[in-house]
Amino acid sequence: MTSIAKPAVRHPGLKRNALGFTMRDYEGAMSTLCAGCGHDSVTAALVQACFELALPPHRAAKMSGIGCSSKTTAYFMRQSHGFNSVHGRMPSVTSGASAANRDLTYIGISGDGDSLSIGLGQLCHAIRRNVRMLYVIDNNGVYGLTKGQFSASADIGSTSKKGEANVQPPIDPVLLALTLGATFVARGFSGDKAQLIPILKAGLSHNGLALVDIISPCVTFNDHDGSTKSYKFTREHEVEISAADFVPLRREITVPDTTEAISTITMHDGSVVRFRKTHDSYDPTDRAAAYAHVRACQQRNEVATGLLFLDEGGLDMHAVAKTVPTPLVDLTYKQLCPGNSALQALMEKYR
Amino acid sequence: MPGPTDVTAPHHYHKVVDCQYACPAHTNVPEYLRLIAQGRYTESYLLNRESNVFPGILGRTCDRPCEPACRRGRIDGKPVAICRLKRVAADLRDDITAYLPKAPTVRNGKRVALIGAGPSSLTVANDLLPMGYDVVIHEKLSQAGGLMRFNIPAFRLPAHVLDEETGYIIDMGAEVHYDSPVSSLKSFLDDTHFDAVFVGSGAPKGKELDIPGRWDAGAREHIHIGIEWLGSVHFGHIEQIAKRVLIIGAGNTAMDCCRTSRRLGGTDTKVVARRSREFFKASPWELEDAGEEGIAIIENHAPKRFVIEQGTLAGMEFDTPTGAVIIPCDEVILAIGQDNAFPWIERDIGIDFDKWNMPVIDKSTFESTRKGVFFGGDAAWGPQNIIWAVEHGHQVAISVHQHCQALDVHDRPPQGMHLESTKMGLHSWAYSNDFNPSPRSQMKHAELVERFSKLSAEVELGFTPEQTATEVERCLNCDVETHFENTLCIECDACVDVCPVSCLTITANVESEGDLRTMLSAPAQNTTQDLYVSASLPQTKRIMVKDEDLCLHCGLCAERCPTAAWDMKKFELVLPYASMMSEVTA
Ligand SMILES: Cc1cc2nc3c(=O)[nH]c(=O)nc-3n(C[C@H](O)[C@H](O)[C@H](O)COP(=O)(O)OP(=O)(O)OC[C@H]3O[C@@H](n4cnc5c(N)ncnc54)[C@H](O)[C@@H]3O)c2cc1C
Ligand SMILES: Cc1ncc(C[n+]2csc(CCOP(=O)(O)OP(=O)(O)O)c2C)c(N)n1
Ligand code: SF4
Ligand code: SF4
Ligand code: SF4
Ligand SMILES: [Mg+2]
Numbered sequence: 001m002t003s004i005a006k007p008a009v010r011h012p013g014l015k016r017n018a019l020g021f022t023m024r025d026y027e028g029a030m031s032t033l034c035a036g037c038g039h040d041s042v043t044a045a046l047v048q049a050c051f052e053l054a055l056p057p058h059r060a061a062k063m064s065g066i067g068c069s070s071k072t073t074a075y076f077m078r079q080s081h082g083f084n085s086v087h088g089r090m091p092s093v094t095s096g097a098s099a100a101n102r103d104l105t106y107i108g109i110s111g112d113g114d115s116l117s118i119g120l121g122q123l124c125h126a127i128r129r130n131v132r133m134l135y136v137i138d139n140n141g142v143y144g145l146t147k148g149q150f151s152a153s154a155d156i157g158s159t160s161k162k163g164e165a166n167v168q169p170p171i172d173p174v175l176l177a178l179t180l181g182a183t184f185v186a187r188g189f190s191g192d193k194a195q196l197i198p199i200l201k202a203g204l205s206h207n208g209l210a211l212v213d214i215i216s217p218c219v220t221f222n223d224h225d226g227s228t229k230s231y232k233f234t235r236e237h238e239v240e241i242s243a244a245d246f247v248p249l250r251r252e253i254t255v256p257d258t259t260e261a262i263s264t265i266t267m268h269d270g271s272v273v274r275f276r277k278t279h280d281s282y283d284p285t286d287r288a289a290a291y292a293h294v295r296a297c298q299q300r301n302e303v304a305t306g307l308l309f310l311d312e313g314g315l316d317m318h319a320v321a322k323t324v325p326t327p328l329v330d331l332t333y334k335q336l337c338p339g340n341s342a343l344q345a346l347m348e349k350y351r
Numbered sequence: 352m353p354g355p356t357d358v359t360a361p362h363h364y365h366k367v368v369d370c371q372y373a374c375p376a377h378t379n380v381p382e383y384l385r386l387i388a389q390g391r392y393t394e395s396y397l398l399n400r401e402s403n404v405f406p407g408i409l410g411r412t413c414d415r416p417c418e419p420a421c422r423r424g425r426i427d428g429k430p431v432a433i434c435r436l437k438r439v440a441a442d443l444r445d446d447i448t449a450y451l452p453k454a455p456t457v458r459n460g461k462r463v464a465l466i467g468a469g470p471s472s473l474t475v476a477n478d479l480l481p482m483g484y485d486v487v488i489h490e491k492l493s494q495a496g497g498l499m500r501f502n503i504p505a506f507r508l509p510a511h512v513l514d515e516e517t518g519y520i521i522d523m524g525a526e527v528h529y530d531s532p533v534s535s536l537k538s539f540l541d542d543t544h545f546d547a548v549f550v551g552s553g554a555p556k557g558k559e560l561d562i563p564g565r566w567d568a569g570a571r572e573h574i575h576i577g578i579e580w581l582g583s584v585h586f587g588h589i590e591q592i593a594k595r596v597l598i599i600g601a602g603n604t605a606m607d608c609c610r611t612s613r614r615l616g617g618t619d620t621k622v623v624a625r626r627s628r629e630f631f632k633a634s635p636w637e638l639e640d641a642g643e644e645g646i647a648i649i650e651n652h653a654p655k656r657f658v659i660e661q662g663t664l665a666g667m668e669f670d671t672p673t674g675a676v677i678i679p680c681d682e683v684i685l686a687i688g689q690d691n692a693f694p695w696i697e698r699d700i701g702i703d704f705d706k707w708n709m710p711v712i713d714k715s716t717f718e719s720t721r722k723g724v725f726f727g728g729d730a731a732w733g734p735q736n737i738i739w740a741v742e743h744g745h746q747v748a749i750s751v752h753q754h755c756q757a758l759d760v761h762d763r764p765p766q767g768m769h770l771e772s773t774k775m776g777l778h779s780w781a782y783s784n785d786f787n788p789s790p791r792s793q794m795k796h797a798e799l800v801e802r803f804s805k806l807s808a809e810v811e812l813g814f815t816p817e818q819t820a821t822e823v824e825r826c827l828n829c830d831v832e833t834h835f836e837n838t839l840c841i842e843c844d845a846c847v848d849v850c851p852v853s854c855l856t857i858t859a860n861v862e863s864e865g866d867l868r869t870m871l872s873a874p875a876q877n878t879t880q881d882l883y884v885s886a887s888l889p890q891t892k893r894i895m896v897k898d899e900d901l902c903l904h905c906g907l908c909a910e911r912c913p914t915a916a917w918d919m920k921k922f923e924l925v926l927p928y929a930s931m932m933s934e935v936t937a
Contacts, residue, residue: 007786036913
């Protein structure tokens with residue numbers, strides 16, 4: 001065999017969601033990434049999140065740029081739409097797609113190179129526009145696809161496989177998003193699906209851009225001792241500062257079996273995000289405090305994880321632009337192009 | 352807390368190989384199927400022969416406990432056609448005489464007597480002759496094979512197959528006395544002075560049905576005992592039967608009786624059973640074959656009396672859920688079970704019998720309460736089947752060997768194992784790991800006219816080369832085990848994520864296995880299948896759990912593991928046989 005295929009057989013006891021699908025129905029092509037790549041776990045978490053949300057695969061669009069991470073859109077939801085764009089241009093292509101069809105669920109998958117190096121400007125403006133999408137950054141501190149050069153997220157002092165230390169300061173997408181006014185900011189770890197899946201589900205239900213930075217180790221170029229993005233380092237330095245559960249609209253909201261203090265945020269579609277208090281002072285709705293807390297963790301060499309900030313009241317791109325509720329693709333030619341007299345009447349208003 | 356599972360002893364991996372575990376003789380099924388896949392029929396035959404001794408016979412007649420156990424059955428509803436593939440190896444092999452074990456010219460000085468020449472005795476002979484034992488067989492009848500010979504009809508088991516496979520053993524140098532029933536074990540033991548005696552005389556008595564009319568003069572000669580009747584047919588004493596025949600009973604003997612009756616002129620043959628179909632003892636495929644031959648099967652009819660009219664048998668009356676019913680008939684064959692009978696064994700010679708008149712036999716050594724006298728096959732605990740008789744034979748040979756060296760018969764060699772990686776390179780394994788979705792192949796049967804033309808016309812025609820090629824690929828290679836090294840795991844989840852049948856889970860350990868079973872990637876509801884539980888993982892101290900139930904042995908977990916914590920290792924069970932033990936030093 002030159003490549004491997006996953007047999008179509010499945011466990012007969014697999015659960016079915018509201019659409020009658022099993023998790024296997026949300027899979028895509030067999031991954032060609034290195035065995036053990038964190039990105040594959042992120043894919044598996046997305047498969048489970050979309051399955052649990054009973055997302056209709058044909059109503060989703062998977063968007064990506066270039067990189068190992070960006071390849072992963074091929075590895076889940078084979079029935080969905082998709083666009084694999086030029087390096088770093090996923091945010092603007094998604095903005096355009098969303099402008100034309102606001103009804104699809106947009107899942108953007110990018111890398112730290114794709115989003116923080118070549119595509120940094122694109123990312124910033126997508127955040128500012130608050131494009132309604134899940135924006136995943138598979139963050140491994142390197143350009144995996146081009147053989148492991150330090151990326152813009154590499155920490156100072158983190159070493160390459162050959163032992164050379166990075167000297168340039170890192171860009172932290174979480175801090176960046178918080179300063180740019182992002183309305184949903186989270187960080188997860190590919191090796192902790194229990195934490196990641198509720199975050200992804202909340203992000204998919206968010207009314208705006210949901211940025212999820214996921215530490216996703218590159219087993220081939222950045223999983224050695226000396227790396228600050230390895231499985232081992234992340235497990236030893238991860239601090240969950242905000243723990244969120246996601247309760248979808250369909251399920252009855254029951255009192256959780258915990259004695260911890262709980263606060264809840266209701267999403268625009270009626271589903272609920274429930275925060276368990278992990279740090280006494282942490283408030284996931286206070287942007288300035290969130291920023292300060294994440295920054296403090298960073299300085300202590302800790303990796304702050306969790307659903308770090310959520311503001312469900314923000315205006316998304318369509319609200320700001322006051323577009324019609326009907327997706328533009330569904331409007332008739334006549335409605336989209338009302339003719340010369342309508343244009344003249346509009347121009348008249350500006351004279 | 353569950354685990355960690357010990358995979359250094361054979362038990363866990365042996366149990367994963369469902370077919371081999373279920374086979375009384377632990378035949379290495381997946382390995383012989385792979386040999387067939389490679390066209391190595393002779394090697395496949397010889398591998399079979401090591402454990403089950405009669406591959407050609409069993410490839411046609413085995414009760415096949417392996418098939419209901421086969422993992423493939425839990426995947427797509429139909430097990431691999433393990434049994435009939437065994438026949439393929441037997442049919443297509445080359446001459447194997449050169450590879451058979453041979454009796455040494457220098458004998459070891461020990462003499463063993465075997466009573467009966469059925470499969471159990473022949474297996475004892477097969478194991479002891481190459482070790483230099485002198486083996487003397489006393490058989491009541493004129494041919495070797497026991498019930499396989501004179502009860503299993505030739506349309507299921509052709510004589511040449513029996514001749515060949517019983518011949519391989521006898522030709523090693525067994526001294527066989529045909530037509531020489533042992534009529535007194537007491538005088539046999541007193542007069543002959545063997546070092547050990549094995550009783551493999553079977554369960555030769557068909558059960559009676561003592562209801563009114565049974566012994567009436569006009570009826571008696573039209574009522575037959577199934578196994579005796581089949582014997583008479585075999586020896587040519589009976590060549591025909593009347594048109595309307597009732598077979599009483601719904602076991603495999605009943606199936607052989609009804610199909611034989613159909614061939615001898617019983618064009619209106621009916622099988623009448625006391626209970627409903629789900630309780631029938633006959634194998635489903637035997638019932639199917641009988642159905643194909645136009646035999647009616649009547650359920651829920653309890654025999655009440657034989658109906659005699661004008662001094663002859665006219666029918667039988669039955670109790671049914673809706674009242675009494677008379678079914679007219681000309682002849683009746685009783686096939687309601689077999690009993691053991693030991694009128695030739697005196698009760699004062701140190702062999703204890705229990706309240707059911709069965710000898711008291713040690714479950715593991717097969718020794719009776721008299722040292723040096725062993726029982727096996729149907730004679731030990733009542734009627735079973737050929738493959739059990741064979742397994743008993745292997746165990747008896749070990750006991751005999753211990754006994755002849757004055758060693759403790761309970762001191763038996765343990766099972767061993769070999770494990771060997773099958774990794775050849777990237778995406779390349781030394782076995783065919785790709786899942787083949789083909790449905791089970793359908794065996795081609797002879798046309799009805801052909802079948803009814805003569806009694807010995809074999810019904811099953813065997814698999815075509817195409818069917819064989821497909822069917823062997825349906826095997827999941829369950830002996831290629833997923834072997835895990837906890838110290839290498841970095842907990843990346845790659846294996847968990849890729850497994851197509853959700854076998855794997857990384858989780859914190861819990862108190863009980865019952866709880867663990869509910870919290871896996873997919874619930875492990877089949878409790879007959881074990882969980883593999885690893886020792887704790889280096890980074891988080893969690894455990895790796897594998898539910899063995901539905902694993903396809905596809906190797907994807909090992910393929911996707913970055914550290915080779917998972918490997919696909921071929922497991923080979925090393926079974927103890929008498930021939931592997933040290934020689935008699937006397
Ligand atoms: C009709 C029928 C069909 C069957 N079909 C199948 C089948 O398809 N598959 C399967 O696996 N099993 C089948 N069986 C069962 C199977 O044949 C027996 O379980 C098996 O043959 C038992 O082997 P054994 O060595 O214990 O004894 P047997 O095969 O019964 O052999 C005992 C031998 O001992 C001889 N003997 C008895 N008493 C004495 C004595 N005092 N002195 C000397 N010799 C003696 C007998 O003549 C006989 O040859 C069938 C049984 C019957 C009745
Ligand atoms: C315009 C352009 N510039 C450079 C490249 C080369 N290139 C391909 S992938 C990549 C970096 C990918 O890094 P990241 O987004 O972190 O993905 P990873 O492989 O680490 O998941 C670069 C620089 C390119 N394909 N296109
Ligand atoms: S190079 Fe790194 S990022 Fe790319 S597939 Fe391999 S492990 Fe994953
Ligand atoms: S071999 Fe591995 S991946 Fe394949 S079914 Fe078994 S556990 Fe799952
Ligand atoms: S793929 Fe290998 S290293 Fe990764 S979790 Fe599985 S066993 Fe451990
Ligand atoms: Mg990267």
